[in-house]
Amino acid sequence: MTETSVSSPPAHELPAADDPRLKDTWARRQLIVLVVGVAVLACLPLVLGEQGESVAIRTLIFAIMAVGWNLMSGFGGMFSFGHAAFFGIGAYTGAYLLVDHGISPWISMIVAAVLSAAVGVTIAYLCLRYKLAGSYFALATFAFAQMFLLIVQNLDVLNKTEGFNVEILPSDSWSMLQFQQGSPLYFWIPLAILAVAVLISILYVRSRAGQYAQAVRDDEVAASSLGIDTMRARLIAVALSCGITAVAGVYYTQYYFFVGPEQAFGSAVSVEAIIPAVIGGIGTIWGPVIGAAVVGPLSELVATVLRNPPGFLSFLQGTSGLDVAVYATLLIIIVIVMPKGIFGTIRDRWRS
Amino acid sequence: MALMSLLEVQGLTKTFAGLTAVSSVDISVEDREFLGIIGPNGAGKTTLFSLLAGSLPPTEGRVVFDGVDVTGWSAQKVARTGLVRTFQLMRPFESMSVLENVTIASLANRSRKDARRHALGVLERVQLAQYAGTSSGSLPTAGLKRLELARALAMEPRMILLDEVLAGLVPAERAPMIELLRDLHADGLSVMFVEHIMAAVMALSERLVVMHDGRVLTQGVPAEVIAEPQVIEAYLGEDYA
Amino acid sequence: ACSGSDGGSSDSSTITIGSIHPTSGALAGVGGLMDDGAKLAVADINAAGGIKALDGAKLKLSSGDSQGKAEVGQSEAQRLIGDGAVALVGTYQSDVTQNVAAVAERGRVPFVIDVAVDDKILDQGYKYSFRVQPDATSMGTSGAESLAKIGEDSGTPITSVAYLHIEGAFGDSVFKAFEKEAAKQGITAVKEITYPATNFSDATTQVREAAASNPDVIVATGYFPDGVLIAKAVSELKPDIRGLYGIANGAFDDGSFPQASGASGQEVLSANYHYDANSKRVGDIRTRFEKKYGKPMETASILSYQAVEVIAAGLEKSGSDDPEELREAISGIEIDDPLLAFGGPITFDERGQNKNATVIVMQIQDDAVEQVFPKDFATKDLVFPVGSNG
Amino acid sequence: MTDTSTGQQAQILRVSTHPTTVVAVTVVLLLAAVYVVGGKDSGLVTQSIVTGVLLGGVYALVSIGLTLIFGVLGVVNFAQGSMLTMSMYIVYALVAGPGIPVYVATLLAIPVMFMFGMFVQQFLLNRLTSTGSHEGPLLVTLGLQLLIANVLLMIFSGRPKSVGTPFDGSFDMFGAIASYSRVIAFVGAVLVGIALTLVLRRTSLGLSIRAVAANAQGAALVGVNVRRVYALTFGIGAASVAVAGGLMTPFTSLTPSVGEQFTILAFVIVVLGGLGSVLGATIGGLIIGLVQTVGALYLPGTGSLILVFAVFVVVLFLRPQGLYGAK
Amino acid sequence: MLELKNVCAGYRRLEILHDVSLTVGEKEIVSLIGANGAGKTTTLRAVAGIIKATGGEILLGGKPVQSQRADEIVRAGMLHVAQDRALFGDLDVIENLEMGAYSQPRSSIKASLDQVFDLFPILATRRTQRANTMSGGQQQMLAIGRALMARPTCLTLDEPSVGLAPNLAAQVITAITQIRDTGVTVLIVEQNASQALAISDRAYVIESGAIVLEGSGAELADDPRVRAAYLGT
């Protein structure tokens, strides 16, 4: 790129407002995809059976968690290894308010989101304040999640290891978010929540705060020398991330009618928040959703296939552990074949 | 108080675990001045910039910018007062396009829409507009250098600290860059300029400061300064000129 | 997709029973045994001509794997109900059982709990859940009674115990119940020591702390690995006690305990629900099980077998495979020859708890689990105080 | 994060206080406090300390392998615990089958696990690690953990297994009981720690490992075969886990998922000690072991674990790069 | 000594070098000059085995090396000083230099160290400073020093004088001639084209991934096109 020196125009001369290079249709395109996607998914319950739906719902819960996780770890660049903490806060806030105070889960969702955001911001602030980065940050968040788990197991108000049972109401109730077993509403509601979560990510990523967060992720020093309040930018990402994850937790309690410490705060939950995002593609809007859509049903599919396996495999029938082993193998293969995640890899192919 | 220079540095000192990188430096830069800084490798030029821009906390001394004492302020706070630096080793936001890189800086005092437009304007000014859409990661060195500059300019600074913006540019690339810097200065930008390429230093600097072992060795009119034997001895080398 | 009930009657010649156990994951060992137990029960019933009341309809067991996770357990339960199961058995873990119970309740399908100890499961007022095994509280209570009697029989009453138990609902409620009953019997729990369920890989300190309060007996409630650690620690520290006594202890009466604990397991006592080693029927079932699956049939596995029998009996009684009627039948059922060493026939109270479920005391003698108390279940004589036989 | 100010902070800390002395002093003071004002029977305290140190040895043994893999390859190896289980079952198989004595079996397990580690890196992780991704490897090892656990389940069933030891029994140590097998494990930990430290410090392999850890491309430019170093590192990590597994079998009831509980603590220990620092992992292991057992005197049940994580977080805040961390 | 025959190379699907051919004779200094983004670094990276040539041949001492890994090429005696220096940031100066001698017997280290310290005295005074805390120029010196530690028979330098003070830049340039005189073949990419050409036996000009000019240093230094584009005169 050898330029011949031309006398440069003074800075204040702005390009025309309708300059094609200024056009940025990204957000609009994402929104269209979102609308279409939701419309299509909304029809699923009509074709799914009882089990199909329960798997689909679990998948949706995964997806919401992953979308939340991705805001902090993908776009914010702070790898959270302790999102169980925020999912758990959601699940327990919902359970506690409902069981002990009869408060509607809808309200709990808001309370939980705020509470979890506050906690998340506090934790993140401490970690960043003390300059924890990379693996150290990740493990610190993990440690906090573990502490939450252990503390909950020792708190009488939260029934220690017993957890909470949601009372089964005789009839459907919107306010209490309870419907006939297998009602499509159990699918549509989390679908709506997911849609909102994705919408938030789309808007956030393009917002000032979102742009700042990504800049800080790429190069903290450069960002701060451009006048960006790096701490603030990061904490906003954390707050959104934790809030969304908490809502997933509230819904979990509602749908499963029972939540205990392990279901809410167990380290497995933290991992479940990460897997879809990584499989689908970290730091992308659709990666977590696609990842969840793949991983969620995967184990059930494998189990179903192996329950009555094709002839040549029949000798394997009923070997306990086989289904999980196969599932694990598939997981490994996906990651190796698509190192940037399904969405990330496909997008790269597309571009070049 | 009486009208004072845009940047006042008094007794600025920075020590790293025993080693004194910058020791009691006093410099003052007038508004709209173009100050060149030269000095051997390790003289403390970059560290000085880091101290001024708040990237590093000083061990001692004061930094007063535009009448405000900014000593010990965080980098982001300093940057918002209109004192902006560039980096010797370029640090683009790799995940973003060139335009987005600059927009980030424009956002400092604009709405998102205007920022994007303003950023493009800046890119045009630094002749990087044709790369607006490309990802900053794959820019060649010359592009990256301009990007560093563009990002700083997008902050609309009063004063800009340029750390070796010409390093790594072939002579053919340098000319337009020098041209550009001259224009910017003409438009009223104050500049502190660290560079080892003497041709450029001489072409641009109104005043020249020579640093050595963290101290100000000497300063004054460029032509005179580079004639000083101690400067030749410490920096330029005999076979120069 | 079909909802529970009509699915059941859609094909009258075979009746599906769903079995949910952790056949993979950390508990896969016992989970597998229990699933096999249920399978064997179905096979036996079919071999004996199926459900007579439904003109010889055959039973079919479809198995689900909870992987030890509550939400997996739940979706498995929904799958099985969806596939037309008229009743469920399961699930070994209390939290998984909670979820499945909720599903069963809302799906209106009877759920016979083979193993799951937590009292709370049946405190929800669920109408479709029944439990065969004794719950934590009753085990704690009868554990205390038995201990007291054993003391008296030995001539010198037991007055003090130190209690080691695993943290969590299970350990807590067994201990609470024990403490309450023990007080009545004149036994004081001089020390309570809880240990964590995870990352517990050495019991020496805890046991030493227990011994420091020099009790007559050290009582322990927990699962297998921690049980082994405690037994080993006791034999290493050789505290001056009259015995190590497990209540609802997952190790002390497990078939693989003697081998796992070696010398240190000798003469350890265990108050727990257990299959009736004196019953010929049980003996026959266990030999056939071992032949078929190559593993010894532990008590948990027998309970799964028993649970299937309960459902079968319910079907016979109601003469219908409609889950609603089946539930009715089970709630009023009475099974006279339980496979377990219970205090009487299997019948459920209004909560769904088996009234006569109780514990007996076992002891490790020459590397085998022997029933030693009460007398009418005994297979060997009780050795107490431990080591008193020379 | 190349944040210069962190850099200095680290440097200043490094010159001003040597971690080992600080740690040693703190630990001694705290333990003294427990004796004097702890209000517990001193015999019991001694017991808890002895137990804690021995337990710490076990933790160290598991963490040493992890710290290499974590520090050099930047791989968050979730399969560490399962690899531990795997080596336990290898030893079990050798003992139960041909009847080889347990400690001999351990020696045999080492090369097997070393090969396994090399294999995992070469065929599962290399493509990902060379692209510098951290999440990819994390997931692969997660999958690996599930895979190992369930394959073991398919082979050995889930019933608890156990392995006898020639040195059953225990002896008295400062009025506390210590079982031979645990003391042997502790000694093993120390030996492995020393051996690895020597390898890293003295041998050219160690040199190349440190080079790769510092800057893979730079290492290639001075003639280091980076892929090979990666594979060897993972191999060594796996091998030291084999030692851990072997030495632990005598006092562990084997189930296909017995090792997993160690993974979490191992990570805590590795980060506490500082990524890639063998010494750090050893010291960290001892600290955690002590905190857990001595803490249990006052906080029964999971209380002591809460304490463990609290200590972990506090140490990180005081020293963001871990006790012996470089960055 | 070093020969490139129609080498093609690039990043992912994007080809940067198209049929680049050049030769560097035994104990020669050859410089490669070109605009920013012309492909100089890419050429050196291909030679060093950091990126794989997608076409053509690279011969080192007559042996094809285009398929060899970077470390194998180093063992074959060819060292590369990267544009981004690739130092061991967290290791100190001495460790960096010792690491440089990785491919050499440890006995050689002492002598090599002295040689490097003669060339860059500042390094001797910073033995225990961590590399990533050094100044831009100091890092540059360390990078060159590290390469020399390996006693190369063939050395490729990517902009060695970038960011160096004029006197030091001059020193480096003269140092390169000294290095050559110790029997090392040198391929150098320089912005300081005039100084580079002054010491080069031969030189090539690369434009957008293709060699467009070649000749002796002196010839090119006088070539009007070169003067215009790369000497800024």
Ligand SMILES: Nc1ncnc2c1ncn2[C@@H]1O[C@H](COP(=O)(O)OP(=O)(O)OP(=O)(O)O)[C@@H](O)[C@H]1O
């Ligand atoms: N974080 C640090 N820790 C220790 N020493 C440092 C640190 N940063 C810089 N130094 C030292 O301070 C001195 C000044 O460094 P600085 O980068 O300011 O030099 P410079 O004038 O920019 O040199 P160059 O022209 O080569 O860039 C150097 O000797 C450098 O090694």
Ligand SMILES: Nc1ncnc2c1ncn2[C@@H]1O[C@H](COP(=O)(O)OP(=O)(O)OP(=O)(O)O)[C@@H](O)[C@H]1O
């Ligand atoms: N990692 C990369 N990925 C994609 N493109 C790249 C990458 N590195 C360089 N390029 C592109 O390859 C072309 C040649 O780059 P190269 O670094 O070889 O140029 P150069 O001659 O060394 O220029 P400079 O003087 O800036 O170093 C440039 O257009 C650059 O944008």
Ligand SMILES: [Mg+2]
């Ligand atoms: Mg500098």
Ligand SMILES: [Mg+2]
């Ligand atoms: Mg280059």
